[in-house]
Each structure stands twice: as structure tokens, then as C-alpha cells.
Amino acid sequence: MRKILLIGVGAGDVRHVTFQAAEAICAADVVFLPDKGAEKAGLREHRLAVLAACRKGKPARLVTFAVRGRAKAFSDYRANVEDWHAAIARDYEEMFARELGEGEAGAFLIWGDPTLYDSTLRILDSICARKALALDYEVIPGISSAQALCARHKIALNEIGEPALITTGRRLREGGFPACADSVVVMLDGEASFDALAVDGFDIYWSANLGRPEEASLKGPLGAVGDAIKAARAVAREKAGFVMDVYLLRRRKD
The missing domain is CATH 3.30.950.10 (Tetrapyrrole methylase, C-terminal domain)
Known part of the structure; x- marks a missing residue:
């Protein structure tokens, strides 16, 4: 079974990373890094700094993925977000099947805390509910x-x-x-x-x-x-x- 680690890495200071989060980062076989374009390259650089601080030279396989945008025009906010999440879930499911081997653990470094105004947890729930891919996940809290x-x-x-x-x-x-x-x-x-x-x-x-x-x-x-x-x-x-x-x-x- 594949495993996903949702790791809260704090609000912008590498020192926000907890011991538990650092252990999880070190345990990951693959780290999934969102690509939000040149404008937000600093977010990627911070995640890379967190990896360097925690893994201390231990290599990790990095998988960069494009972040799907939400529709700009809509009449129903909740329906718009649900459609967006469903599309991301399909993208993630394909990415996990392609990039993560059986028995491997993949990590998302979540800004702040994974349970507070972040959608990754809900998206993983929907993937697990579909049961097309054998998947488990763990949530590691962070400083919000x-x-x-x-x-x-x-x-x-x-x-x-x-x-x-x-x-x-x-x-x-x-x-x-x-x-x-x-x-x-x-x-x-x-x-x-x-x-x-x-x-x-x-x-x-x-x-x-x-x-x-x-x-x-x-x-x-x-x-x-x-x-x-x-x-x-x-x-x-x-x-x-x-x-x-x-x-x-x-x-x-x-």
C-alpha cells in the first residue's frame, strides 16, 4: 500500500518545523512539490530549505507538479470548489500511481497546518473513498x-x-x-x-x-x-x- 504524509511545516520559519514533522520528512521516499509559477517561487524555495534542514544531506526524490487553477467564473462557490477538488483528486491519483511505488511514502509539505484552510486532506479523503488506488495517509500537525x-x-x-x-x-x-x-x-x-x-x-x-x-x-x-x-x-x-x-x-x- 502507498502512504501519503501530510506534514505541517509552519508559517514561514524553518524553525517552526516540529521534531515529529522532521522525522516524517526524513521518512519520505518521495516529496511532492507544487509548482505555482515564477511569482511564487519563494514558496518552493522555502520547502526546499525545510528539506535541507531536516534531511541533512539524505537525498529525496522530488516530484514537481503543476497546480490546477480554480474556475474564475461561477455562480455557486461551493460547487465550484467541489469541482476543482475533484479534478485535483484525479490528478493526484494519477501522480501517485505513476510516481509512488507500493510500500513507499510520499510527502506533501503543507504551509501552516494541514487541518486549517488547506484542501489536501479532503482531496485525499476522496481518493481513498474511490478505492481505485490502495492508499493510506497520516497527518502531522504544524504551527499555523x-x-x-x-x-x-x-x-x-x-x-x-x-x-x-x-x-x-x-x-x-x-x-x-x-x-x-x-x-x-x-x-x-x-x-x-x-x-x-x-x-x-x-x-x-x-x-x-x-x-x-x-x-x-x-x-x-x-x-x-x-x-x-x-x-x-x-x-x-x-x-x-x-x-x-x-x-x-x-x-x-x-
């Missing part, structure tokens, strides 16, 4: 960007006795600030969705490309720092060729 964000700003994720919620930029734009929580972490936001909020009602804690040399972090009342965040985001993208940012919005109670 939400954890790294709170650590960088020296804040707790939640306030005393209060819930915290993790959502996306799309949901923030479409539904506004959730009524069920005073602390909300926003991920996958390419459009500065905090602009949709009443700026005088929130504090924001923001970081981009956490753990990398071009990291940027800002915090303060949303109305005071919102424009500076957008400017810093643009600079981080220019320096790295990509930007992966995350922020926590906290409802002001004064």
Missing part, C-alpha cells in the same frame, strides 16, 4: 499562521471566557464581522477585506509572510493603521514575489 500571528503580537487568540472564530476574507466581505465572537482571525484574504468594516469599532493585529526576511507586522485601531497595512502588504509582495498575510480583528469595547 494564526498561532504564529498571536505569538508575534504577544496576544492571546481569545479573551477571557470568550470564543474566537477563524474565517476567510471572502466571508468577512460578504457577511461582515461575525456576531458570535469578539475576536476573529481572517485568512485567505487577497483584498484587504477589513475595508468593509466600520473602522472605528475594531483593533487589528496583522502580519504578512510570518517568519521570513520580508515579514511585516502592524497593529492598532483599524482606522489608524488600515492604509499602512495595505501599503506594507504591497511592499512584502514586491520583496518576496508573493504575500501570505493573516490578521486578527478584535471588537473594541470602550
Whole structure:
């Protein structure tokens, strides 16, 4: 049986890799590396740095694969994502059959944690459900960007006795600030969705490309720092060729 290792490698600092993750990286026979084009070459370079740090000269067979894009035009967001995942599952199934031998282990180095806003786990579930390929998988947790964000700003994720919620930029734009929580972490936001909020009602804690040399972090009342965040985001993208940012919005109670 073939085995897949979904390994969380943290939010951008090689030192985020846990001992458990390092052991799994060393155990892999094949490492699957996504190709997201020249614009995001820095993501590939970080994964290669993680491999070098963990394997310490032990060679690994690298398989680079093209990342299938999601349809830009759609009327139903969930259906669009499900169709996209189904197509990726077919690609992965063919890749595993071609590149991974019986009894071998293949690894994906997942940014952050494999269970938080990453689709690989769901895609593997669908492959296993089809039973066309004998496959098992293991999930190795990693430091998420939400954890790294709170650590960088020296804040707790939640306030005393209060819930915290993790959502996306799309949901923030479409539904506004959730009524069920005073602390909300926003991920996958390419459009500065905090602009949709009443700026005088929130504090924001923001970081981009956490753990990398071009990291940027800002915090303060949303109305005071919102424009500076957008400017810093643009600079981080220019320096790295990509930007992966995350922020926590906290409802002001004064």
C-alpha cells in the first residue's frame, strides 16, 4: 500500500518545523512539490530549505507538479470548489500511481497546518473513498499562521471566557464581522477585506509572510493603521514575489 504524509511545516520559519514533522520528512521516499509559477517561487524555495534542514544531506526524490487553477467564473462557490477538488483528486491519483511505488511514502509539505484552510486532506479523503488506488495517509500537525500571528503580537487568540472564530476574507466581505465572537482571525484574504468594516469599532493585529526576511507586522485601531497595512502588504509582495498575510480583528469595547 502507498502512504501519503501530510506534514505541517509552519508559517514561514524553518524553525517552526516540529521534531515529529522532521522525522516524517526524513521518512519520505518521495516529496511532492507544487509548482505555482515564477511569482511564487519563494514558496518552493522555502520547502526546499525545510528539506535541507531536516534531511541533512539524505537525498529525496522530488516530484514537481503543476497546480490546477480554480474556475474564475461561477455562480455557486461551493460547487465550484467541489469541482476543482475533484479534478485535483484525479490528478493526484494519477501522480501517485505513476510516481509512488507500493510500500513507499510520499510527502506533501503543507504551509501552516494541514487541518486549517488547506484542501489536501479532503482531496485525499476522496481518493481513498474511490478505492481505485490502495492508499493510506497520516497527518502531522504544524504551527499555523494564526498561532504564529498571536505569538508575534504577544496576544492571546481569545479573551477571557470568550470564543474566537477563524474565517476567510471572502466571508468577512460578504457577511461582515461575525456576531458570535469578539475576536476573529481572517485568512485567505487577497483584498484587504477589513475595508468593509466600520473602522472605528475594531483593533487589528496583522502580519504578512510570518517568519521570513520580508515579514511585516502592524497593529492598532483599524482606522489608524488600515492604509499602512495595505501599503506594507504591497511592499512584502514586491520583496518576496508573493504575500501570505493573516490578521486578527478584535471588537473594541470602550
